[in-house]
Amino acid sequence: MTSSADNLIAPPAALDKALALLARHGSLSALAIWARRGNRWQQLAALGHADSLPSADVLEAGLAAPADGGALPLRDAGQAIGWLIWRGHAGPDLDALAELVTGHLLCVRLRDALNVSQLSHEILLDISQLGHQCGHADELAQQFLRRLERLMDAQHCYIALLDEEHAALRFPLYRDDRHPLDPMHPAADALPPRLVGYLMQSGQPLHYSRDALQRLIQEQRWPCPPHLSLPTSGMAVPLINALGQPIGALVLQRYQDMPLSTAEQASLLLLARHLGFALDTLRYPSQLERQVQYRTNELEGINARLRAEVADRQHHERLHGVLYRIAELTNTSLSLGAFLAGLHRLLAELMPADHCQVALYDAGQDLLSFPYNSGAGSPSPRRPGRGPIEQVLHSGRPLLSTGNTQGDGKQGSWLGVPLFSEHNLLGVLAVSSEDSAARFSLREQEILEFVANHIGAALSRLRALEALQGSYAALEARVRERTSELDAVNAQLKYDSLHDPLTNLPNRSHFARTLRESWEQFVSGGHRFAVLFIDLDRFKRVNDTLGHLAGDHLLFEVGARLHRCLRQTDFLARIGGDEFAVLLSNVKSFDDCEPIARRIVAEFEHPVILHGREVFTSASVGVVLADRDLYHQADDLLRDADHAMYRTKQQGRHGYTLFNHALRRDQADQLALESELRRALEEQDQLIPYYQPFVHAITGELVGLETLVRWRHPERGMLAPATFLPVAEESGLIVRLDRYMIEAACRQLTRWQLSGQVTTPLALHINLSSSNFHDPGFVAWLTQLVRQHDLQPGTLYLEITESALIDEPDTAAMVMAALRKLGVRLALDDFGTGYSALSYLHRYRFDKLKIDRAFVSEVDSKGEADAIVRAILALAEALGLEVVAEGVETEGQLRRLSEMGCHTLQGFYFAAPAPAEQLDWSRLALPLAKVADHVSPACQPV
Numbered sequence: 001m002t003s004s005a006d007n008l009i010a011p012p013a014a015l016d017k018a019l020a021l022l023a024r025h026g027s028l029s030a031l032a033i034w035a036r037r038g039n040r041w042q043q044l045a046a047l048g049h050a051d052s053l054p055s056a057d058v059l060e061a062g063l064a065a066p067a068d069g070g071a072l073p074l075r076d077a078g079q080a081i082g083w084l085i086w087r088g089h090a091g092p093d094l095d096a097l098a099e100l101v102t103g104h105l106l107c108v109r110l111r112d113a114l115n116v117s118q119l120s121h122e123i124l125l126d127i128s129q130l131g132h133q134c135g136h137a138d139e140l141a142q143q144f145l146r147r148l149e150r151l152m153d154a155q156h157c158y159i160a161l162l163d164e165e166h167a168a169l170r171f172p173l174y175r176d177d178r179h180p181l182d183p184m185h186p187a188a189d190a191l192p193p194r195l196v197g198y199l200m201q202s203g204q205p206l207h208y209s210r211d212a213l214q215r216l217i218q219e220q221r222w223p224c225p226p227h228l229s230l231p232t233s234g235m236a237v238p239l240i241n242a243l244g245q246p247i248g249a250l251v252l253q254r255y256q257d258m259p260l261s262t263a264e265q266a267s268l269l270l271l272a273r274h275l276g277f278a279l280d281t282l283r284y285p286s287q288l289e290r291q292v293q294y295r296t297n298e299l300e301g302i303n304a305r306l307r308a309e310v311a312d313r314q315h316h317e318r319l320h321g322v323l324y325r326i327a328e329l330t331n332t333s334l335s336l337g338a339f340l341a342g343l344h345r346l347l348a349e350l351m352p353a354d355h356c357q358v359a360l361y362d363a364g365q366d367l368l369s370f371p372y373n374s375g376a377g378s379p380s381p382r383r384p385g386r387g388p389i390e391q392v393l394h395s396g397r398p399l400l401s402t403g404n405t406q407g408d409g410k411q412g413s414w415l416g417v418p419l420f421s422e423h424n425l426l427g428v429l430a431v432s433s434e435d436s437a438a439r440f441s442l443r444e445q446e447i448l449e450f451v452a453n454h455i456g457a458a459l460s461r462l463r464a465l466e467a468l469q470g471s472y473a474a475l476e477a478r479v480r481e482r483t484s485e486l487d488a489v490n491a492q493l494k495y496d497s498l499h500d501p502l503t504n505l506p507n508r509s510h511f512a513r514t515l516r517e518s519w520e521q522f523v524s525g526g527h528r529f530a531v532l533f534i535d536l537d538r539f540k541r542v543n544d545t546l547g548h549l550a551g552d553h554l555l556f557e558v559g560a561r562l563h564r565c566l567r568q569t570d571f572l573a574r575i576g577g578d579e580f581a582v583l584l585s586n587v588k589s590f591d592d593c594e595p596i597a598r599r600i601v602a603e604f605e606h607p608v609i610l611h612g613r614e615v616f617t618s619a620s621v622g623v624v625l626a627d628r629d630l631y632h633q634a635d636d637l638l639r640d641a642d643h644a645m646y647r648t649k650q651q652g653r654h655g656y657t658l659f660n661h662a663l664r665r666d667q668a669d670q671l672a673l674e675s676e677l678r679r680a681l682e683e684q685d686q687l688i689p690y691y692q693p694f695v696h697a698i699t700g701e702l703v704g705l706e707t708l709v710r711w712r713h714p715e716r717g718m719l720a721p722a723t724f725l726p727v728a729e730e731s732g733l734i735v736r737l738d739r740y741m742i743e744a745a746c747r748q749l750t751r752w753q754l755s756g757q758v759t760t761p762l763a764l765h766i767n768l769s770s771s772n773f774h775d776p777g778f779v780a781w782l783t784q785l786v787r788q789h790d791l792q793p794g795t796l797y798l799e800i801t802e803s804a805l806i807d808e809p810d811t812a813a814m815v816m817a818a819l820r821k822l823g824v825r826l827a828l829d830d831f832g833t834g835y836s837a838l839s840y841l842h843r844y845r846f847d848k849l850k851i852d853r854a855f856v857s858e859v860d861s862k863g864e865a866d867a868i869v870r871a872i873l874a875l876a877e878a879l880g881l882e883v884v885a886e887g888v889e890t891e892g893q894l895r896r897l898s899e900m901g902c903h904t905l906q907g908f909y910f911a912a913p914a915p916a917e918q919l920d921w922s923r924l925a926l927p928l929a930k931v932a933d934h935v936s937p938a939c940q941p942v
């Protein structure tokens with residue numbers, strides 16, 4: 001008996017022995033032993049007519065064993081590894097023999113495996129050498145196939161390799177008649193390249209059945225024609241090089257129903273591993289060379305990357321530098337032209353911008369203008385056409401074009417981007433290069449767009465700046481215009497404020513200022529000067545007789561005449577109505593002033609022609625000399641010049657007076673008198689009312705009394721009104737004096753009435769100064785007074801002079817009307833002496849006229865006076881006015897007046913003015929004949 005070890009060495013012989021034993025123990029006509037070798041059944045031993053027996057495949061598929069025999073599966077670990085199939089009777093030791101055969105079959109399998117393993121090792125070793133033996137991958141693949149076929153069924157297989165240079169797959173071996181493929185240029189969407197690609201990506205071997213492949217195709221969405229026949233099974237293994245990187249794939253497939261065994265799968269993995277190395281060795285002859293190459297490639301890669309990084313960084317630095325300068329330029333350029341030229345220079349640092357053009361589109365005018373165009377001058381504005389600029393404008397997008405971009409036949413590259421300002425399309429920025437090799441790319445486009453943004457911003461800024469500058473300029477022009485207008489107006493206002501509009505001469509304030517300046521200079525050692533005060537004489541008369549316009553004319557003419565009398569250096573001003581003042585410069589004494597004053601006075605001897613009439617006028621002049629010892633301020637000089645002029649008036653007008661020591665004393669005296677009068681008004685015993693009667697010419701009865709003021713001065717004695725009334729008028733105390741007198745008279749009348757001395761209505765006359773017309777409380781005050789004394793207002797006669805009416809005619813009329821309303825009567829004093837008395841009678845309503853003493857005194861001696869008095873009486877009668885003749889001093893006058901019909905008389909002939917307590921009531925009550933007898937020649941006015 002052979003041992004198992006022998007069987008291991010020679011299994012077929014062992015089986016034959018097992019067959020003989022079975023035949024011996026039974027009556028068998030046929031017997032076969034089948035073994036599974038790989039994926040197939042193989043009949044290892046047979047006896048008798050074994051070929052009539054069913055095969056192992058048939059039995060495994062479930063078909064019945066021969067009816068006249070049997071079939072027994074031989075199992076190892078539950079798996080059928082062989083079959084015993086027989087015809088006839090098997091005998092009792094079948095099972096034991098079957099076990100024996102099973103052991104033999106296992107030996108066979110082990111031996112097969114050993115053989116395969118040995119073969120595999122040989123082949124693997126062989127394949128490892130192929131890399132050095134073969135010169136080309138195709139050859140290596142054929143060699144590999146030959147060896148593979150020794151191991152397994154390799155009817156359908158292929159090897160794919162990655163061609164790195166061309167990034168494509170090549171198939172040095174391709175055997176698959178079901179899927180024809182051009183191994184050198186395989187269609188990328190065919191199934192093999194897709195499968196290889198998938199495998200190389202996953203890096204994992206893939207064993208698949210048809211269904212699994214079908215699922216993969218669907219999952220990966222590979223195009224797959226419906227008629228395509230897929231393998232029943234297959235295995236694809238990635239080819240890996242020495243560095244573990246996939247370089248291709250080895251695929252083996254079966255279309256028949258014979259799946260790859262586990263051993264085949266394992267072999268294929270090993271084979272693929274060695275194939276990968278062999279192919280890698282073919283590409284890199286030696287490992288060292290390969291490593292050097294690899295390292296070189298790696299270093300070259302790193303180097304290239306570094307160089308690219310450095311170049312990139314440099315480019316970015318340059319780019320940032322230029323962009324920064326562009327941003328700076330945007331904010332600093334003052335003109336668009338300078339800004340755009342600067343931009344072009346900077347752009348040229350970043351790209352081959354040989355030419356640069358900025359086109360702006362005005363939609364309102366449908367015009368393209370070119371604020372910047374490098375090269376030969378700026379094209380003139382034009383309507384849009386069909387060029388690349390228009391295309392950019394139309395699309396609002398960048399445009400890159402190559403070829404003959406300039407229309408000059410030269411090849412080049414053109415890049416244009418739209419210019420926006422706050423989303424409004426303004427125009428186009430374009431650059432072009434003449435270099436046919438230069439090409440603008442996305443990078444240049446991005447830069448240009450960046451620059452275009454800045455141009456847009458700069459345009460907005462410059463336009464805003466231009467608009468601002470424009471409005472500033474307009475504003476400045478307007479301000480200049482307004483300033484010069486204002487200057488002119490101011491100058492005019494200043495001139496007006498310093499000049500008299502009628503004569504064009506400097507006015508009072510101008511004179512006052514000049515006077516002060518001259519005084520300051522004089523005080524600090526400058527030249528002496530003098531002041532002349534000139535007032536026209538009786539100027540009112542001109543106004544009244546010829547009208548105000550003629551008066552104006554005269555004032556103008558006087559200004560011109562005065563000017564002629566002066567020297568160049570003298571300063572003439574009109575300081576009031578008919579008042580002029582002159583500053584005589586550089587005079588040493590009155591001797592220098594007098595000739596000029598004389599000249600002025602003489603100038604008025606020539607008539608002035610007003611409204612075709614010759615008018616004679618004259619002037620009163622006062623002269624004062626600047627004196628540091630006597631004066632402290634300039635205004636005092638004018639005051640004293642006025643005083644001197646006033647003295648001229650007092651002395652008969654038409655002349656001049658030098659303000660000398662006597663006048664100064666007189667002036668001081670006047671001032672003292674003024675303050676004494678002020679005090680007198682506050683006391684009761686200084687200002688005394690005197691009463692002078694009005695007598696009826698025929699009956700001799702007392703018909704009225706005129707109240708006349710006398711001042712019983714404590715030191716100066718009894719003062720006549722002429723002494724202090726001018727002071728009262730000038731100082732304004734006249735109003736208080738009038739009230740004082742009216743009140744005193746009313747009080748006195750009440751007393752007389754109470755004492756029974758006055759029983760019949762008596763006319764009480766009191767003088768009223770024109771100043772009272774300006775006292776708004778006067779009428780109310782008088783009303784109150786009349787009530788207080790319970791007087792008949794009709795007994796009061798207020799005597800007004802013509803001059804009071806001349807000064808303020810309207811105010812006078814108003815006050816007079818109010819007085820009349822109160823019931824107080826009005827008398828016109830000194831009638832006949834004025835020059836326009838008749839007009840006053842017409843204008844104002846009087847109750848009584850007092851014929852001036854000048855006519856009365858001559859009424860009995862001069863026929864002329866007689867005639868005037870007659871005329872006055874006739875006029876009064878016609879107007880229904882009472883008449884009083886004042887100043888009757890003789891009996892002749894009395895008789896004459898009486899004959900003429902003037903019955904109310906006043907004068908020394910009857911009684912001199914006397915204080916109340918001295919009135920001789922007994923004599924006043926006498927009839928006329930007796931009156932004359934009682935007149936005392938010693939009775940004189942005070």
Ligand SMILES: Nc1nc2c(ncn2[C@@H]2O[C@H](COP(=O)(O)OP(=O)(O)OP(=O)(O)O)[C@@H](O)[C@H]2O)c(=O)[nH]1
Binds near residue numbers: 549
């Ligand atoms: N036409 C005219 N008259 C003026 C102007 N200003 C003032 N007057 C008048 O001038 C007159 C000045 O009068 P006075 O100087 O007081 O008196 P007079 O008549 O000149 O008399 P004496 O000065 O006393 O000689 C007043 O009647 C004013 O109304 C003016 O601008 N034009």
